[in-house]
Amino acid sequence: MILALALMVFGEILTIYSEVYAAKLPGKFLDNPSMFVRPMVWICIAGISLVFAYWLGYQATxxxxxxxxxxxxxxxxxxxxxxxxxxxxxxxxxxxxxxILGAVGLIATVAL
Structure with missing residues (x-):
């Protein structure tokens, strides 16, 4: 379970990082499409991590x-x-x- 959580934290952080990194890239996609290679590689690594996190988490729980x-x-x-x-x-x-409303909704999902 600890490995699943560690992979999930890593995957979520890398996913968020790559999304924000890509959002802040300068210019236009058609001018320089290769600027998206780095965040695409990061998001692929994050996805692999999250897939294994879900698998391990489901196996554990x-x-x-x-x-x-x-x-x-x-x-x-x-x-x-x-x-x-x-x-x-x-x-x-x-x-x-x-x-805040999202957090309240999540708490309600868990608590109710």
Whole structure:
């Protein structure tokens, strides 16, 4: 189970990093499509990590919902941290409200 969580953390962080990295690339895709090679490689590595994390997590718990909630919780925690670490941007009011409502929804899913 610990290996599954470690792979999930690694995969989620690398996924978020590659998405934000690609979002901030300068220029236009048609001008320089090769600039997307690096984030595409990172997202492939992240995907492999997440596939193994889900497999190991399901093998350890026998319940896909436990694995899914773990993944969503990690995403909810890690995404703001990675984005702030990379861009030093704080969410504005609408995004903050959406984040809070998403967290409440996740808590309700787990608790109810």
């Amino acid at each position: 026998g319940n896909i919902w436990v694995v899914t909630v773990a993944s969503l919780t990690l995403l909810l925690i890690l995404e703001p941290i990675v984005i702030y670490a990379m861009l030093k941007e704080l969410p504005q009011r609408g995004a903050t409200i959406g984040f």
